[in-house]
Amino acid sequence: MHGRRPEHHRRRPAGRWRLDRSIRLHKPCFGKQRKTMSVVTRIAPSPTGFMHIGTARTALFSWLYARGRGGKFLLRIEDTDRERYHPEAVDAIKSGMKWLGLNWDGDAVSQFERRDRHAEIARALVEKGAAYYCYCSPEELDVMRAQAVAEGRSQFYDRRWRDRPAGDAPPGVKPVIRIKAPLAGDSTVQDQVQGPVTVDSQNLDDFILLRSDGTPTYMLAVVVDDYDMGVTHVIRGNDHLNNTFRQKLIIEAMGWPVPVYAHIPLIHGPDGAKLSKRHGAQGIEDYRDMGYLPEALRNYLLRLGWGHGDDEIISMDQAVAWFDLDGIVKSPARFDFAKLESLNAHYMKEADDARLVDLVTPFLEKQTGTPLSAQSRAWLAAGMADLKQRAKTLVALADEAHFYVAPRPLPFEDKARQTVSDPAAQHILTILAARLETLEPWTEQAIEALCHDIANQQAGGKLGKVAMPLRAALTGRSASPPIFKAAEILGRREVLARLKDAIAN
RNA sequence: GUCCCCUUCGUCUAGAGGCCUAGGACACCGGAUUUUCAUUCCGGCAACACGGGUUCGAUUCCCGUAGGGGACGCCA
Numbered sequence: 036m037h038g039r040r041p042e043h044h045r046r047r048p049a050g051r052w053r054l055d056r057s058i059r060l061h062k063p064c065f066g067k068q069r070k071t072m073s074v075v076t077r078i079a080p081s082p083t084g085f086m087h088i089g090t091a092r093t094a095l096f097s098w099l100y101a102r103g104r105g106g107k108f109l110l111r112i113e114d115t116d117r118e119r120y121h122p123e124a125v126d127a128i129k130s131g132m133k134w135l136g137l138n139w140d141g142d143a144v145s146q147f148e149r150r151d152r153h154a155e156i157a158r159a160l161v162e163k164g165a166a167y168y169c170y171c172s173p174e175e176l177d178v179m180r181a182q183a184v185a186e187g188r189s190q191f192y193d194r195r196w197r198d199r200p201a202g203d204a205p206p207g208v209k210p211v212i213r214i215k216a217p218l219a220g221d222s223t224v225q226d227q228v229q230g231p232v233t234v235d236s237q238n239l240d241d242f243i244l245l246r247s248d249g250t251p252t253y254m255l256a257v258v259v260d261d262y263d264m265g266v267t268h269v270i271r272g273n274d275h276l277n278n279t280f281r282q283k284l285i286i287e288a289m290g291w292p293v294p295v296y297a298h299i300p301l302i303h304g305p306d307g308a309k310l311s312k313r314h315g316a317q318g319i320e321d322y323r324d325m326g327y328l329p330e331a332l333r334n335y336l337l338r339l340g341w342g343h344g345d346d347e348i349i350s351m352d353q354a355v356a357w358f359d360l361d362g363i364v365k366s367p368a369r370f371d372f373a374k375l376e377s378l379n380a381h382y383m384k385e386a387d388d389a390r391l392v393d394l395v396t397p398f399l400e401k402q403t404g405t406p407l408s409a410q411s412r413a414w415l416a417a418g419m420a421d422l423k424q425r426a427k428t429l430v431a432l433a434d435e436a437h438f439y440v441a442p443r444p445l446p447f448e449d450k451a452r453q454t455v456s457d458p459a460a461q462h463i464l465t466i467l468a469a470r471l472e473t474l475e476p477w478t479e480q481a482i483e484a485l486c487h488d489i490a491n492q493q494a495g496g497k498l499g500k501v502a503m504p505l506r507a508a509l510t511g512r513s514a515s516p517p518i519f520k521a522a523e524i525l526g527r528r529e530v531l532a533r534l535k536d537a538i539a540n
Numbered sequence: 541g542u543c544c545c546c547u548u549c550g551u552c553u554a555g556a557g558g559c560c561u562a563g564g565a566c567a568c569c570g571g572a573u574u575u576u577c578a579u580u581c582c583g584g585c586a587a588c589a590c591g592g593g594u595u596c597g598a599u600u601c602c603c604g605u606a607g608g609g610g611a612c613g614c615c616a
Contacts (some may be wrong), residue, residue, distance in 0.1 A: 083616085114616095146616095191612080238542080238543050272610090277611045298545085300546075369552080373551080374565075384579085497575090502575035514576050516578085517575080
């Protein structure tokens with residue numbers, strides 16, 4: 036059913052940038068140390084406290100690209116900003132990655148721990164004449180920017196220290212190191228998603244490489260780390276596209292190979308604006324807590340910004356085999372919970388019953404406030420085949436499963452109470468209870484047959500007149516999984532007890 | 541404001557100049573099945589942003605307009 040699409044359907048128009056990739060792959064610019072071009076991708080999240088859903092998708096794409104090519108997928112924590120650094124945030128990233136099934140090669144790299152190396156490169160750049168010391172204070176720069184905005188000019192640093200002799204350095208001021216960006220010309224990046232993108236040098240300023248406290252900025256650190264880690268393919272959010280030109284300046288000044296870039300479009304909220312807190316969920320742990328299965332979220336994220344013909348349900352193995360950069364869509368995508376939910380419903384139906392019992396247990400325990408009894412667990416396991424057909428999330432599953440874990444007497448919902456308290460229903464339940472006491476064998480089929488029999492005798496053959504009160508009595512609700520099966524699972528003793536609760540009610 | 545990117549059903553997408561009467565999925569609406577609610581199955585509604593080119597022919601290529609998004613920090 037899937038993957039019929041012939042290979043030639045998967046490619047983009049041959050014009051323009053497509054040609055460049057083959058050139059890039061075989062050009063000696065990739066350096067002597069990488070004769071055999073093996074793919075290395077990475078995900079480089081900053082420890083903000085949770086793993087952003089967009090970061091998760093970038094990680095997925097990077098992971099798939101590497102795994103599909105026998106390459107490596109690395110994890111680097113961009114933790115150079117010490118004021119915002121929290122160790123728990125790193126754990127959140129790692130556990131998020133693990134939950135999604137995205138294993139990384141080697142140990143996670145801490146960018147902060149590599150700060151000496153970054154500083155070393157910054158100084159090397161100064162020695163090469165590609166960077167310089169700047170003694171402007173932050174306040175001075177604020178004034179500069181404010182003035183530029185007021186006059187409608189570009190907000191860039193005006194390069195006042197670019198050519199000043201070292202002797203001009205004011206005493207006691209710690210300088211930053213700035214790159215010497217070219218004053219003229221332009222620069223083009225062959226992006227694998229966006230195509231060729233050209234930016235005029237006038238739009239590149241002398242940005243800071245090394246802060247006055249000696250720590251690197253993101254722009255420097257990312258380039259040095261990617262080089263040292265041997266990253267060949269940089270797959271990241273489109274919000275970094277402009278940064279690429281700045282980073283290229285550093286790369287070229289050092290004479291390093293330029294990686295292949297693929298800037299994937301951003302994920303927007305349902306309203307089209309950047310995904311933010313007010314849209315409800317940004318971190319993947321939020322999705323886990325909303326009861327989504329990792330395979331469902333993975334499948335959803337994969338299809339958000341990437342397509343493979345008409346394929347919708349895509350396994351991890353298929354994704355590894357099929358994923359390629361040229362299937363990535365260029366435009367931003369809106370996040371659609373309805374579709375995620377439908378995918379989740381699909382994967383829940385496919386999921387192993389025992390696994391679902393494990394997965395739903397924390398939700399259930401949260402709901403009841405007590406640990407699950409062995410009896411409840413057993414009922415749950417037996418009933419899972421029916422339960423999972425009906426729920427779209429683990430949260431909904433926990434709700435569906437309520438009657439298997441709630442202690443007697445069960446609370447009645449309004450509609451169920453009405454059903455059960457009807458005099459005719461009370462009469463039927465009384466008869467039903469009496470006959471169930473001696474029913475043999477205790478099976479779904481026998482219970483159903485008995486109910487039919489009672490319906491014929493007491494309700495003009497209307498099974499609903501028996502089944503609905505039974506359902507209400509056993510579950511406390513007016514909707515439930517197939518009730519005869521549920522009765523079989525609960526067992527004679529429990530069923531009779533619940534019937535008595537309902538009759539007395 | 542400046543620069544960059546984007547634009548096919550409500551949403552995610554297929555689409556490589558004639559295979560397009562524009563396909564699939566989700567959502568929505570109907571119908572069938574059913575002890576309930578679901579599931580499942582069948583059917584339906586629904587889009588090439590606009591304007592110019594190029595071409596025998598444009599959803600597809602080019603230019604513009606409009607709209608959306610992103611970037612402009614001693615954040616990442």
